[in-house]
Amino acid sequence: MALTNQSILFAILVAISIIVLAAILYTIVLVIRVNKKTKSVSRRRRRPRAHRPLLNDSNHCDHKCPNGYKCSNGECILDCQAGLENCNGMCTDTTSSEQHCGQCGHECAAGELCIDRLCTNPCPQGTVFCRGQCISGPCVPLCPYGQRFCFNGGCTNVENDSQNCSDCNIVCAPTNAVGICKNSRCEVGECNVGFAHCVSGVSSVSSASGSSEGDQSVVGCETNILENAQHCGGCNKPCPPSAPFCLNGYCSTFPAQDSTDE
Numbered sequence: 600m601a602l603t604n605q606s607i608l609f610a611i612l613v614a615i616s617i618i619v620l621a622a623i624l625y626t627i628v629l630v631i632r633v634n635k636k637t638k639s640v641s642r643r644r645r646r647p648r649a650h651r652p653l654l655n656d657s658n659h660c661d662h663k664c665p666n667g668y669k670c671s672n673g674e675c676i677l678d679c680q681a682g683l684e685n686c687n688g689m690c691t692d693t694t695s696s697e698q699h700c701g702q703c704g705h706e707c708a709a710g711e712l713c714i715d716r717l718c719t720n721p722c723p724q725g726t727v728f729c730r731g732q733c734i735s736g737p738c739v740p741l742c743p744y745g746q747r748f749c750f751n752g753g754c755t756n757v758e759n760d761s762q763n764c765s766d767c768n769i770v771c772a773p774t775n776a777v778g779i780c781k782n783s784r785c786e787v788g789e790c791n792v793g794f795a796h797c798v799s800g801v802s803s804v805s806s807a808s809g810s811s812e813g814d815q816s817v818v819g820c821e822t823n824i825l826e827n828a829q830h831c832g833g834c835n836k837p838c839p840p841s842a843p844f845c846l847n848g849y850c851s852t853f854p855a856q857d858s859t860d861e
Contacts, residue, residue, distance in 0.1 A: 710738045758783045774819030790820035793848075797822040797834035824848060826855070 660670035669678040679690035686693070686703035693699050693716060698706050700713035707718035710727025722733035729738035742754035749755055749767035757763050757780075761771040764780035771778035771785035775794040778785050787796065798821060822830050824845075828838045831845035838850035846855050 761785075774821060776820040787819060793823060793825045794820035795822050795824050795830065795834050796820045797824070797827075797830045 660673055660675070662675075664670050664675035667678055668675040670676075677685045677688060677690060679685055682692065682694075683690040684693050684699070684703060685691075686696075686699045691699045691703070693701055693703065693713075695713050697711065697713050697718075700707050700718050701716035705718075707713055710722070710729060711718045711720050712728055713719075714721070720728065722728050726733040726735050727738050730741070737750075739748045740754070742748050746754045746756050747763075747767065749757075749760075749763045751768060752760065752762055755763050757765055757767070759780050759782075761778055761780045763769060764771040764778075764785050765783035769785075771780045773785065773787050775791045776796075777788040777791075779788040780786075790796065796819065822834065824830050824833055824836075825848045826845050828843060828845045828850070830836055831838050831850050832848035838845055842850040842852045844851045844854045846853075
């Protein structure tokens, strides 16, 4: 019986020893993990914050500028070579540009050249520089193919310009109508209200005021269909003998009253 009690006591001591040992080991493992975690956090805190690399960083741009441009104050601007200036999005030599002479936007007058940033007339007095030579009179600019320069409208197509129909300063203006220029010929676009073209062969002359370059005869809207008894309300609508007068486009037995009569 005594041996049995000793065995039980020994077993209890062994179990207690195992539990204590396990607790010690667990504590050691826990301390090791805490130390590792503390060191990791410490390293992260000491590590400087990584910033997103900036493209063109020296100019503070966060995007890449296209070829031919550079970054300045956060914006992409035209990267002009030395001696050129950015004028309206184009690299320009302001020492010789007639459109930007000396500075952007300073345009030289017609016939002047930009020399050393100054607008200059290189020709003798009374002449102007025009397309590589000195001429007397105005410098007429070159127009695109199919157009002609007219002083009252610049470069224009005289085949369809009602102000310069077939030639400069020939105005297409039919009588009592809106004129149109078609294939260099003046035609009636639309008659004015109350008028129509009823008489064949009747024409009106269309020309520019004070022009000596030529006239162009065109058929206009010569008939007043509000008053003409032979064309009352429209062409070829004569009034009958019972109502021989045309009043506001309608046949009437009484003539129109004269506004001057009392």
